[in-house]
Amino acid sequence: MPFLVPSESIDSESLILVLAFGDASLLEARCVFGGGAKVLARCDDIAVADLNGVRFNRCAQLAGVHKVALPLPPVGSPEFGEAITFPEKNFNFSVSLYCVQGDREAEYDELSEELLLRLRELGLRKANLIRSRSGPELHSEKVVSRSAMDFVVFPMEATNQWGVTVYVPETEAFKERSKERPYITSGISLSSRLARLLVNLSGAIRGQVLLDPFCGSGTILGEALLKGVDCVGVDRNHGSVERAKENLSWLLSHGRRGEAPPSFTVVAGDATNLRRSLGDRKVDAVVSEPILVPKLSSPPSLEKARRLVRHASAIYSEALYEMSGALKPGGRMVLVVPSIRTADGKEVVMSFDDLHEARLRPFQPAGAPRCEYPLQVSHQSTRWVRRAVYVLERV
Numbered sequence: 001m002p003f004l005v006p007s008e009s010i011d012s013e014s015l016i017l018v019l020a021f022g023d024a025s026l027l028e029a030r031c032v033f034g035g036g037a038k039v040l041a042r043c044d045d046i047a048v049a050d051l052n053g054v055r056f057n058r059c060a061q062l063a064g065v066h067k068v069a070l071p072l073p074p075v076g077s078p079e080f081g082e083a084i085t086f087p088e089k090n091f092n093f094s095v096s097l098y099c100v101q102g103d104r105e106a107e108y109d110e111l112s113e114e115l116l117l118r119l120r121e122l123g124l125r126k127a128n129l130i131r132s133r134s135g136p137e138l139h140s141e142k143v144v145s146r147s148a149m150d151f152v153v154f155p156m157e158a159t160n161q162w163g164v165t166v167y168v169p170e171t172e173a174f175k176e177r178s179k180e181r182p183y184i185t186s187g188i189s190l191s192s193r194l195a196r197l198l199v200n201l202s203g204a205i206r207g208q209v210l211l212d213p214f215c216g217s218g219t220i221l222g223e224a225l226l227k228g229v230d231c232v233g234v235d236r237n238h239g240s241v242e243r244a245k246e247n248l249s250w251l252l253s254h255g256r257r258g259e260a261p262p263s264f265t266v267v268a269g270d271a272t273n274l275r276r277s278l279g280d281r282k283v284d285a286v287v288s289e290p291i292l293v294p295k296l297s298s299p300p301s302l303e304k305a306r307r308l309v310r311h312a313s314a315i316y317s318e319a320l321y322e323m324s325g326a327l328k329p330g331g332r333m334v335l336v337v338p339s340i341r342t343a344d345g346k347e348v349v350m351s352f353d354d355l356h357e358a359r360l361r362p363f364q365p366a367g368a369p370r371c372e373y374p375l376q377v378s379h380q381s382t383r384w385v386r387r388a389v390y391v392l393e394r395v
C-alpha cells in the first residue's frame with residue numbers, strides 16, 4: 001500500500017521528494033512529471049517539486065524516491081494543526097531529518113521534542129514517537145510496517161520545512177523480482193529498482209521499442225517489459241542470451257492479465273556490430289550498462305583508476321556509433337558508466353569525446369536547469385567503484 005492517504009484526496013501543488021539515487025533520481029522525477037512541473041533541488045537528498053497541474057499519482061512511476069511528502073506549515077503556527085487530520089486514538093509518528101550538515105543527533109532530538117510538544121498542545125496525548133536505530137530518519141519500509149505518520153524535516157531558507165509522508169514506493173516488488181527470477185547474476189546485474197529508474201530516464205513508453213545491446217541476464221529489459229515497452233536484447237555470450245530469455249518469459253508469466261503483453265527478442269551478437277544482429281531496425285530508446293569495473297578491495301591510486309576507466313571507455317566508444325545508428329532521431333540513450341573514487345579522494349569518471357560525430361548530444365529536459373553529466377547515481381555510497389549515468393539524445 002504505497003499511498004499512505006488516498007491519492008485522489010491529495011490536492012497539494014507542491015511535493016517533497018526524498019531521493020534514493022541523488023541526481024539520477026532528480027532527473028527521473030523531471031522525466032516522469034514532464035515539462036509542466038518544476039523540480040527544484042534543495043539539497044542532496046531532498047527535492048521540492050511544483051506539480052503545476054500534473055497529477056499526483058504520477059509519483060507511483062518513480063523508482064528513485066524513498067518517500068514523497070506534502071509540505072506543512074511551520075510546526076508552531078496555528079495552521080499546522082489544521083493541515084492534517086490526526087487519528088483519534090493512539091498513533092505512531094516519526095521524525096525523518098534530512099540535509100543537516102552539523103550535529104544530526106542533537107538537531108533530531110530538538111526537532112522531535114518540538115513536534116512532540118506541539119502534538120501534546122493539540123490534545124494528541126497518545127502520539128507515540130518511533131525512533132530509528134539507524135539514524136535520524138525512519139526508512140520508508142519501517143514507515144509502512146509500523147504504520148507511522150512520518151514527518152520529514154529539512155533546512156530551507158534559514159528555517160525548517162516540515163512535511164508529512166504520503167507515498168512510499170513498493171520496493172518489495174523490486175526486491176522480489178531480483179530474488180525470485182530464474183537466473184540471478186548478482187555479481188554483474190544492477191538492481192531491478194535502478195534498472196527501472198534507467199528505463200524511466202529513457203522516456204520509453206508502452207508500444208515503443210527499447211534496446212539493451214549488453215543485456216546480460218536482462219534486468220533492464222525486464223523493467224521495460226513491465227512498463228509495456230517491447231524489448232530487444234543483444235549479448236555476445238550465448239549463455240546470457242538464454243538466461244535473459246528465461247528471465248523475461250518468467251516476468252511476463254507473472255505479469256498482470258488483461259493487457260496485451262509486450263514482446264521481446266534476445267539474440268547473440270556483438271554490440272560493436274549491431275547491424276549484423278538488427279539489420280536496419282530502429283529503436284525508440286537504448287538503455288545499457290556495458291561494463292562493470294572489477295570490485296576493488298581498497299581505494300585505487302589515481303593512476304590505477306584512470307587505467308580502469310580508460311579500459312572501460314574503449315568498449316563504450318566502440319559501441320557508441322552502432323548504438324546511435326540503431327536509435328531513431330529524438331530517441332534517448334541511457335548509459336551507466338563507472339565512476340571511481342581514488343585513495344586521495346578524487347573521482348575518476350568516464351566521459352565521451354565523440355558525441356557529436358556519433359550524432360548524439362546530452363539530453364536536457366524541457367523547462368529545467370541544465371543537467372551536468374555524468375550524474376552520480378548516489379551521493380551516499382561508500383564504495384570506491386560507483387555508477388554514474390549519461391542520458392544522450394539522438395540528433
Ligand SMILES: C[S@@+](CC[C@H](N)C(=O)[O-])C[C@H]1O[C@@H](n2cnc3c(N)ncnc32)[C@H](O)[C@@H]1O
Nearest residue numbers: 189190214215216217218219235236237270271
Ligand atoms: C555488465 S554486464 C550487463 C548486466 C546486465 N545489465 C544485467 O542486469 O544482467 C555486461 C554484459 O555485456 C556483455 N558483453 C560484453 N561485451 C559485449 C559486446 N561487445 N557485445 C555484446 N555484449 C557484450 C557481457 O557478456 C555481459 O553479459
